[in-house]
Amino acid sequence: MPDPSDMTHRAATIAVLVENEAGVLARVIGLFSGRGYNIDSLTVAPVDAEGRLSRITVVTSGTEMVIEQIKAQLDRLVPVHKVADLTLEGPHLNRELALIKVVGSGSARQEALRLADAFRARVVDATTESFVFEMTGNAEKLDAFINLMRPIGLAEVSRTGAVAIARGTASLTV
């Protein structure tokens, strides 16, 4: 049971299974803004064969009491089926995809390619003055690569935000 005097913050990756209906994303985002909760990232897409269910992954942070509130508030939204706190529930995989554009010439290009190779980023577009790298991994790995690209000629970044899933057989379904 959360202790209200405990002010330590933790990050939480929360998976939410929702009816894939109009307005559901606005409801979830409105809940976070209306009640003053943080959103570090949020992703959503349909996940079942008929396209009736969507899965939202929210990365948030707060005190234990606030995170409990976030989960309870999400759970009482009418189109929400299930809410799972992947951070609490055990080991899980957390992945994000980024497209990273680096512009430059000469030795900077060589350096960018060498680092991309080390990070297993793929070149998905190239011109004589630019590369677009595609990379997946957890947020820390993407951050590390992007930070290395900064002095080399980082021009633009597009990131998806995290998606996550529990390891093992346990599954979040309706």
Next chain:
Amino acid sequence: MSSAILPAASDTQSLTGAEIVLRALKEQGVEVIFGYPGGAVLPIYDAIFQQNAIRHILVRHEQAAVHAAEGYARSTGKVGCVLVTSGPGATNAVTGLVDALLDSIPIVCLTGQVPTHLIGNDAFQEADTTGITRPATKHNYLVKQIDKLAETVHDAFYVARSGRPGPVVIDLPKDILIGKGPYKPAPQVEHRSYRPQTEPDAAQIAKAVAMLKGAKRPVVYAGGGVINAGPEASELLTKFVRMAGMPCTNTLMSLGCYPASDPQFLGMLGMHGTYEANLAMHGCDVMFNIGARFDDRVTGRLNAFAPNSLKIHADIDPSSINKNVKVEVPVVGDAASVLRALIAAWEADGATQDREALAGWWRQIDEWRGRNCLHYVQESRIIKPQHAVKRLYELTRQSGKETFISTEVGQHQMWAAQYFGFEKPNRWMTSGGLGTMGYGLPAAMGVQVAHPDALVIDIAGEASILMNIQEMSTLAQYRLPVKVFILNNQYMGMVRQWQELLHGGRYSESYSEALPDFVRLAESFHGVGLRAESTDDLDRVIREMIAIDRPVIADIAVDQKENVFPMIPSGAAHNEMLLASNQISGGAGVTDEGTALV
């Protein structure tokens, strides 16, 4: 009933959207709609015209339609139904929707919308109603296909009344209302995603029983959830409190769920609660919260709230538990189900209570009661507002009529809560969470529609009543004999009280200047106006008001400078209470932090 609108059921039959709406409302048991027409909902008004099964009450402002539906819902336990047009009709309804959201009142509000092909074009009287009302409702829908219409209406009623009740909006584009489609009866299957838990977990009930049996200084703190769980929940609460021999306090929202005349009742708690209720909360060792939400008006300063207590919190809404106050035993469930399970487990449990400790606790409570915190002195002929409410209470009881009270918002609301005793649930309608001035008159109207023979009184302030005064016209049209009992102190008294206590007596903009003559105002609205200037007139005016079978405004001139006590200033603790302007208990002062709170 016209056969054109409500034909014998057949799933494949094609009806207009408007007919589908009415038929679904009928199937959901709707008897009355409170509404106001406009272009986007004309097809529904046309369908209403052609049938008699559902009555329509034409209000004079859409906000009032929602409050009337709230009064109807709160006094009957049914879902209240509202119909308004697009754009300004919908935006006018928003205050009522938020009011219902904060007080957990089941409402289904149908809003007209521009035709689907015009949505997003800034068409005439277009507003993004689902966008605007998303945070103002429990849920809302925009119907874009006619074959989804009937099921959406059924879904809306299910959502409005299930779990923690609340307001639901269905936005209906005009082309959907005139198009044709099939009617589908209410589904018998479980809702796909919304299935709130109503039966409590047995293990949690067992923990609650053990904690309560071991208590030396217990208190039962019952809230509006007990009212929402139906009259049986109030009976079960009363049974439990009596068998456990514990003191019971009520929130503003739950007055009537425990009989006010019962010796175990401590009165209301919170900012303007009784001395004994607040000190019992502060000093208890075990608190049993059933259907209340640890609102800031109730807890006062959180870090000083019931400091040495173990807490049990039963609520149908898991998000209410551990929100403001950490509790040891959370119980998720409907109040009636929880109380039923609790009583059964209590009876089955062999442990005995500490009778001696309980007797000591009651001695302590009686000592607190001895402070007589609601005492006032009616010394001159100037009517004390407390006295006016007390006489209203006594004379309505004497009349033997079934009485329902609504209020506006302000000092008069608090005096009504303090001095009018409620023996049964569903007799008291007040805007608790949102504190909406202008709630009381339309709410009383909705109550009177549901209970045509009852005595329905709006205890009002002279400022609040002007916020929905136009509803006097509705009362006249439908011969609804609602009584408006104005405690006229010529001030926005509650504002003036805060200015006196917190802002150095600088009464900025709180004087009720240029008031109407309420007697002539009542007459111009086809009602009866009465006035009491002094204590000599008071009883006569109240008696007359009760006897008249027409809308009445009774304008009661009361002491202009009276304040509401006890008072726990914002940011203070339960044991830091102002008992009267010259009596401070436990060093209650207003801190700078408190001044920043509302």
